[in-house]
Structures are given as C-alpha cells and as structure tokens.
Amino acid sequence: MATYHRYDAIIVGAGGAGLMAAAQLAGKCNVAVISKLYPVRSHTGAAQGGIAAALGNLEEDHWIWHMFDTVKGGDYLVDQDAAEVLAREAIDAIIELEHWGFPFNRTPDGKIDQRRFGGHTKNFGEGPVRRSCYAADRTGHMILQTLYQHAIKHQVVFYDEYMMLDLLLTDDGVCTGIVAMDIETGEFHIFHAKAVLLATGGFGRVFKVTSNALSLTGDGCALVFRRGLPLEDMEFYQFHPTGIYKMGILLSEACRGEGGILRNGLGERFMERYAPTLLDLAPRDMVSRAIYTEIREGRGVEGKDYVYLDLTHLPATVIETKLPDITDFVRTYLGLDPIKDPIPIQPTAHYAMGGIPTDVDGRVTVDAQNTPVPGLYAAGECACVSVHGANRLGTNSLVDLVVFGRRAGKHMLQFVQENDFHPLPKEPDYRAKAEVAWILENDGDERVATIRAELQEAMMQDAGVFRTGEGLRHLQQKLAELRSRYTRIRIDDHGKAFNMDLVEAIELGFLLDCAEAIAISALARQESRGAHYREDFPQRDDVNWLKHTLVTRTSGGLELSYKPVVITRFEPKERKY
Amino acid sequence: MQVTLRIQRFNPETDTKPYYREYTVEVEPTDRVLDALNQVKWYQDGTLTYRRSCAHGVCGSDAMRINGRNRLACKVLVKDCGPKITIEPLLGFRVIKDLVVDLEPFFAQYRSVMPYLINDEPPPVRERLQSPAERELYDDTTKCILCACCTASCPIYWTTEWLGPAAIVNAHRFLFDSRDRATQERIAILNQRFGVWRCRTIFNCTEACPRGIQVTNAIEQVKRRILAEQV
Numbered sequence: 047m048a049t050y051h052r053y054d055a056i057i058v059g060a061g062g063a064g065l066m067a068a069a070q071l072a073g074k075c076n077v078a079v080i081s082k083l084y085p086v087r088s089h090t091g092a093a094q095g096g097i098a099a100a101l102g103n104l105e106e107d108h109w110i111w112h113m114f115d116t117v118k119g120g121d122y123l124v125d126q127d128a129a130e131v132l133a134r135e136a137i138d139a140i141i142e143l144e145h146w147g148f149p150f151n152r153t154p155d156g157k158i159d160q161r162r163f164g165g166h167t168k169n170f171g172e173g174p175v176r177r178s179c180y181a182a183d184r185t186g187h188m189i190l191q192t193l194y195q196h197a198i199k200h201q202v203v204f205y206d207e208y209m210m211l212d213l214l215l216t217d218d219g220v221c222t223g224i225v226a227m228d229i230e231t232g233e234f235h236i237f238h239a240k241a242v243l244l245a246t247g248g249f250g251r252v253f254k255v256t257s258n259a260l261s262l263t264g265d266g267c268a269l270v271f272r273r274g275l276p277l278e279d280m281e282f283y284q285f286h287p288t289g290i291y292k293m294g295i296l297l298s299e300a301c302r303g304e305g306g307i308l309r310n311g312l313g314e315r316f317m318e319r320y321a322p323t324l325l326d327l328a329p330r331d332m333v334s335r336a337i338y339t340e341i342r343e344g345r346g347v348e349g350k351d352y353v354y355l356d357l358t359h360l361p362a363t364v365i366e367t368k369l370p371d372i373t374d375f376v377r378t379y380l381g382l383d384p385i386k387d388p389i390p391i392q393p394t395a396h397y398a399m400g401g402i403p404t405d406v407d408g409r410v411t412v413d414a415q416n417t418p419v420p421g422l423y424a425a426g427e428c429a430c431v432s433v434h435g436a437n438r439l440g441t442n443s444l445v446d447l448v449v450f451g452r453r454a455g456k457h458m459l460q461f462v463q464e465n466d467f468h469p470l471p472k473e474p475d476y477r478a479k480a481e482v483a484w485i486l487e488n489d490g491d492e493r494v495a496t497i498r499a500e501l502q503e504a505m506m507q508d509a510g511v512f513r514t515g516e517g518l519r520h521l522q523q524k525l526a527e528l529r530s531r532y533t534r535i536r537i538d539d540h541g542k543a544f545n546m547d548l549v550e551a552i553e554l555g556f557l558l559d560c561a562e563a564i565a566i567s568a569l570a571r572q573e574s575r576g577a578h579y580r581e582d583f584p585q586r587d588d589v590n591w592l593k594h595t596l597v598t599r600t601s602g603g604l605e606l607s608y609k610p611v612v613i614t615r616f617e618p619k620e621r622k623y
Numbered sequence: 624m625q626v627t628l629r630i631q632r633f634n635p636e637t638d639t640k641p642y643y644r645e646y647t648v649e650v651e652p653t654d655r656v657l658d659a660l661n662q663v664k665w666y667q668d669g670t671l672t673y674r675r676s677c678a679h680g681v682c683g684s685d686a687m688r689i690n691g692r693n694r695l696a697c698k699v700l701v702k703d704c705g706p707k708i709t710i711e712p713l714l715g716f717r718v719i720k721d722l723v724v725d726l727e728p729f730f731a732q733y734r735s736v737m738p739y740l741i742n743d744e745p746p747p748v749r750e751r752l753q754s755p756a757e758r759e760l761y762d763d764t765t766k767c768i769l770c771a772c773c774t775a776s777c778p779i780y781w782t783t784e785w786l787g788p789a790a791i792v793n794a795h796r797f798l799f800d801s802r803d804r805a806t807q808e809r810i811a812i813l814n815q816r817f818g819v820w821r822c823r824t825i826f827n828c829t830e831a832c833p834r835g836i837q838v839t840n841a842i843e844q845v846k847r848r849i850l851a852e853q854v
Contacts, residue, residue: 083684084726084730086768087674087684089677089682091682144750144751147797147800147803149758149800152754153755154754156753184766187768188765191767198734198738199737259676259677260678379653379679379700381653495664495665538668538669541634541637542636543720544720546673547672
C-alpha cells in the first residue's frame with residue numbers, strides 16, 4: 047500500500063530553483079521538498095564561476111545591458127519579456143542571497159566583488175564588463191549551501207532520497223500531485239497537492255562526455271512528456287568549451303574570465319580568428335565550434351581531439367585563490383599543475399536551454415498561447431522560460447534558478463491560497479507501480495548500462511556540436527533500436543531496499559524520452575542558431591525559424607508545433623563578437 | 624590494468640551480517656575508484672549499491688572507506704590504491720545496504736548547531752559590507768560539502784555521542800562571519816557536554832577532508848573563541 051501525504055505545495059528537486067521556491071513558501075503554507083538525493087548533493091553545487099547581476103560595483107553597468115547580452119547570446123531566440131525579468135530581478139535576488147548569508151568574494155571596500163564572464167558586455171557589446179558575482183570558483187556550492195541553510199532555518203520539510211515516478215494530472219488537465227518511491231525502502235508514496243513545482247534539473251547524461259552528475263537524467267522533463275505535455279526547444283543543448291579531456295569535468299569559464307587563453311596544437315590563440323572583440327570570452331556555442339573546427343582542420347594538440355586551456359601566464363596567486371577548485375581538479379585528475387602546465391580540454395555537454403515550457407511565473411504552459419496547466423510549475427534547468435534561447439550565457443543559469451525559482455514560489459503561494467485540493471485520480475499510483483513491477487520482473491537479455499552507453503555515444507556523435515540531417519535521421523533509427531532493446535532489459539537487483547539498479551533502469555527510460563525529443567526537434571530545425579548547428583543549413587534563418595519548437599508525444603507518435611518568440615526591445619541582428 | 628576490489632557487502636533483506644566479495648575489473652590507471660565501482664555495478668553485478676552523483680568531488684555522495692581511509696570514491700585514482708582495493712562503508716553509522724549508510728544522525732548534528740546566518744537587524748537596501756579580511760576568517764569552513772568523511776573518521780564519534788567535526792566546521796562558518804549576531808547562542812550549543820570539548824585533537828578529520836579544510840584547526844579556533852567570550 048502506498049502512503050498518502052497531503053501538502054499545499056510539493057517541490058520536486060532540491061537544487062537552487064527548488065530551494066529558492068521553498069524559501070517563498072516556508073512558514074506560509076504547508077510545503078514539502080522531495081529530492082532523489084540529499085539536498086546538498088544537488089548539481090547546483092557544481093556550478094563554479096558566478097552569478098550575473100548588473101550591480102555595477104566595479105564599473106558602470108545596467109540591467110538593460112545584461113538583458114541585451116542575454117538576448118544576443120541566445121541568438122535572438124530568447125523571449126525578451128522573460129530576459130527583462132531576469133536582468134532586472136537578478137539584482138534583488140543577489141542582494142537577498144547576501145542577506146541570507148551568501149559568502150561572496152568582496153571588493154576592498156567590502157562590496158560584492160564582480161568579474162568578467164563570456165558574452166557579458168558593457169554598452170551593448172562594446173567590450174567585457176565585470177558582472178559576475180562569485181565566491182572563488184564554487185559559487186554554485188555557496189548558493190546551494192546558503193539556500194539549504196535558509197530552508198533549515200525556516201524548518202522546510204524534506205523527503206530525502208525519494209524519487210519521483212509519476213506526475214498526476216486529471217483528465218481535464220489539472221495537476222493534483224506526484225507519486226514517488228522512497229529509495230531506502232522501495233515503498234510508494236502519493237503526494238496529493240494543490241501545486242507541484244518541478245525543479246528536477248537537466249539531462250546531460252544523454253551525452254557521453256558531460257559535466258553533468260550521474261543523476262541528471264531528465265526525470266521531470268520526461269514525466270511531463272509522458273503525460274502528453276510539450277517540451278520546448280529541446281534541440282538547443284549547450285556544450286561548454288572547457289571540459290577536462292575525456293572526463294568532461296567542468297573547468298569554469300572563470301578561467302578565461304581571469305585571463306586564461308585557449309591555444310591550439312600550434313600554440314596559436316585561435317579565438318582571434320573567430321571572435322576578434324571578445325576573443326576567449328565569446329559565447330560558449332561559438333567557442334565550442336571554434337575548438338572543434340581547429341581539431342577538424344588538424345590543429346588539435348598533437349593532431350588529437352583536444353586543445354589547451356592555458357593559465358600559465360597568470361600569477362600563481364590568482365590561480366590558487368580565485369580558481370582553487372579547478373586547480374584541485376586538474377591536479378587530481380590529470381596530474382598536471384595549471385600554474386605550469388597547459389590543460390587538455392574538449393567541449394563537454396553541459397546545459398539544456400530547452401525543457402518544460404513555462405511563463406515568467408513558472409507556470410507550465412501547453413501551447414503557442416501559453417495556456418497554463420493549473421497547479422503545475424517548473425523552474426531551473428528543467429524549465430524553458432525561455433531566457434537562454436538558443437545559447438545560454440555563462441552565469442545566467444544561477445540567475446535563472448534564483449529569479450525564476452523565486453517567482454514560481456511566490457506564484458504558487460498565491461495559487462494555493464486561492465484554490466482548493468482537486469480530487470486525485472482513481473488509483474493514482476497504478477502507472478508507477480506497473481513500471482517498477484515491469485522493470486523488477488522483466489526477464490530479458492539486455493543490460494541497462496550497455497543501452498545507456500550506446501545512447502550516449504550516438505547522441506555525442508549525431509546530436510553534438512555539429513549536426514546534419516543525415517546524422518540526425520541515423521540517430522532516430524538508433525534511438526528506435528535502443529527503445530526496442532529497452533523493453534528487453536534485465537536487472538540484477540530484485541529487492542526493495544535501496545535498489546539503485548532499479549533507479550538506473552527507470553532513469554534510462556527518462557533519458558530515452560529526452561533523446562527522442564532532442565532528435566526530432568533538431569532534425570526539423572533546418573537552420574543554425576546558437577548551440578544548434580546544422581552543417582547542411584549553416585545560416586540562421588529568421589524568416590522561417592525565429593520560433594520556439596514544441597514537441598508533444600501523442601498516440602500517433604511525436605508531433606511538432608511552434609510558438610512565436612517574444613520580441614520587445616531588441617530586433618534580431620546578426621550575432622558578432 | 625587489472626585491479627581487484629574487495630568490497631564489504633550487506634543486503635538487509637537477505638543477510639544477517641556483512642561479508643566481503645571480490646571483483647576484478649579492467650581499468651585505466653587514471654580512472655577513479657568510482658569508475659571501478661561503476662564497472663562492477665554496470666557490467667558484473669548490479670546488486671552492488673553505493674551513492675554517487677557529481678563524480679568529481681563536489682557533491683559528497685560517495686564517501687566511503689578506501690583501503691581503510693575515508694575518501695570520496697570519485698577523488699581517488701586507482702593507480703594510487705595498489706592492485707587490491709578494499710572498500711567499506713563509513714564507520715560510525717548504521718549500514719543501510721552495502722556502502723550506503725544512514726546519514727540522518729549526521730545531518731541531525733549539523734542542524735543542531737543552527738547552520739544559518741542569524742541577524743535580525745533590518746538589512747540595508749544593498750549588500751551588507753564585509754571586508755576581504757573579515758571574509759577570509761571563515762573562508763576555509765565554507766568549503767564543507769557535508770560528505771561525512773571527517774565525522775566518520777573521528778574515534779570519539781565512533782564511541783560517544785557528540786557533535787562531531789562536520790557540525791563544528793559549519794558552526795565555525797557562522798561564528799566567524801562578521802554579519803552573524805548569534806555568537807552567544809552558538810557558543811551555548813558548542814560549549815555543552817557534547818560540544819567541542821570532546822575533541823581530543825587527533826587530526827583524523829583534517830586528514831580525511833576531501834576539500835582540504837583544516838578541520839582540527841577550525842575546532843581549536845572555536846574552542847579559543849568560547850574561552851575568549853567567557854572572559
């Protein structure tokens with residue numbers, strides 16, 4: 047028997063967005079946070095370089111410059127009403143975090159220190175600006191810690207190591223709660239709620255080389271998709287330029303913000319050819335393509351598929367004090383010393399610009415008119431507001447978490463105060479139970495890990511930095527094969543207690559859903575924009591493609607539709623740096 | 624290269640006590656111990672159970688005993704462990720399954736030190752000011768990822784109820800923050816029978832910390848602060 051719980055609001059995911067929303071609700075309504083990890087394990091903690099806000103603590107800056115950079119960085123696919131909210135409210139959100147105890151690095155006069163970051167400029171593109179607020183190279187860690195501390199202070203209820211298995215919607219499309227599994231015991235729990243926030247993070251584990259944690263398997267996106275709601279702009283996936291070669295571990299853009307330089311096998315600062323103004327601090331999509339172009343043209347290091355991130359010209363104290371964690375990663379995993387040695391890097395799958403469509407209050411929407419699903423919210427990487435458009439700027443993910451986590455929390459509070467509980471559907475846990483039973487009992491001949499590895503390899507090959515129609519069609523065939531083989535899996539662990547074999551099998555199902563959504567969206571979009579680069583359609587095409595993709599699963603298969611981009615202040619222009 | 628993993632196993636649904644099982648895996652010398660565990664779980668024995676997430680030493684999920692020392696499995700390379708690697712769960716906590724332990728008592732100790740900024744003065748419109756020197760005083764203890772390596776390495780913690788190093792590290796982080804106003808309340812907690820004075824400066828905690836926090840030093844700073852405040 048499943049255990050029944052009733053809360054005004056349920057938040058799924060305890061990273062930056064989930065905890066920021068919880069902070070708005072704690073003490074004001076009955077709220078609980080469900081997380082498949084202990085909250086402090088969430089991947090927000092892995093963010094390194096900073097969080098942008100036009101505080102202007104070191105030089106002139108304005109929110110509208112931040113908004114412009116966000117829109118241009120996103121290759122004009124950004125919804126500008128949302129970007130304006132992001133840039134304006136970033137300032138308040140940062141100050142609020144500081145008041146809650148966030149340990150920012152400080153200027154000599156005691157203000158929040160700020161540094162440069164990719165794509166952030168002064169006066170609409172004139173040159174780099176100091177906009178990124180930070181705490182060494184562990185800004186995300188500090189955000190996660192500060193928000194968790196705040197949650198403890200306000201006695202937020204947590205269900206740690208509970209995995210969401212299903213999202214409950216009535217036939218007329220009202221969200222009534224979720225079903226989760228307590229990982230420790232394997233027991234089912236039904237959470238009946240007036241409002242649910244999905245803050246489940248990204249799905250980087252669809253790719254082979256990624257900066258993402260093993261637990262980032264697109265759970266929230268996949269469950270929304272399975273319930274027949276659309277996903278937006280899934281073809282836009284960011285590859286961060288500087289992952290540790292082969293391992294994908296992130297080396298923050300702060301390395302370049304502090305003066306680091308990318309060099310090819312000939313020792314050339316090759317970004318001079320691709321972005322003469324911003325050089326190494328050009329947006330990530332451009333830098334990642336530049337790296338691969340160098341490699342393809344034979345200028346990788348020793349002819350191999352990597353280039354160098356060179357910090358050796360920086361003072362040792364800058365490296366040790368402003369980039370301590372990165373220094374530690376390079377020493378630990380490569381046995382190199384960034385003070386003396388250039389670091390082998392390659393682009394690493396990093397961030398989903400797309401996800402669950404929402405409005406600026408975090409309400410999940412279902413169509414081109416932004417019709418909301420009553421009671422269902424999403425925020426953070428799993429959501430698509432869309433403030434990142436076709437390519438996210440560095441430091442804007444943490445801004446997104448706190449600004450839209452906060453807005454979603456505030457709107458949920460109002461919603462739960464104005465609305466009553468909707469009755470749950472009959473047998474609310476039947477799908478979750480059936481899925482778990484199927485996986486536990488299935489007696490096939492396929493291993494989850496083998497299918498997952500082939501998925502990650504295929505996605506890297508055909509849905510990575512460079513894409514073609516032929517490659518994406520090949521990918522779709524491969525995904526169909528993997529989907530069929532997934533029905534023949536067999537897991538080793540058939541117990542109830544802490545069954546991570548079962549968890550990984552469920553997660554593979556989520557990854558397959560996300561991969562299919564990416565592939566069909568990418569194949570349809572016959573242009574190149576931001577992180578989506580089609581070698582067979584290398585130009586941006588505003589006439590036909592200045593629009594958001596919506597992909598929906600129907601009984602007849604996946605269906606595509608589109609919705610317009612909101613343009614308020616900045617008319618689309620060619621993107622040059 | 625080949626390595627043999629000797630892993631402590633325990634399944635609460637079938638076993639009455641833990642036992643060891645050996646697995647041989649093919650790995651690169653530069654692979655993490657976590658990669659070797661994944662090789663076993665993914666391709667040999669899916670029943671092997673451990674926590675893991677970020678895989679690069681920042682989330683704190685995969686704290687375990689590796690050749691007798693508390694480490695994060697993702698921050699130790701197999702080439703540094705010898706041909707046979709013994710892997711066991713952290714000491715001092717109930718084993719839930721294999722390498723997974725019940726960390727609720729650990730988080731309860733953490734919560735007991737009021738690990739959050741307390742300052743009821745109306746905040747300014749902009750940020751509260753803090754000089755780089757004031758910020759530096761608690762920098763080291765902000766690095767804590769609550770992995771429990773330190774607390775589970777403390778011989779006092781194995782036998783006696785007390786806060787343990789990690790909770791004190793997190794108390795230090797606020798005690799030495801110039802913006803915090805709850806010094807007396809914090810000291811009242813830390814000065815209790817089960818507070819900082821149980822520490823015998825054994826330094827296991829400092830050696831165990833995967834983030835390089837000078838844990839014993841932080842505990843000593845807290846002790847001195849308590850004495851100074853009492854004068």
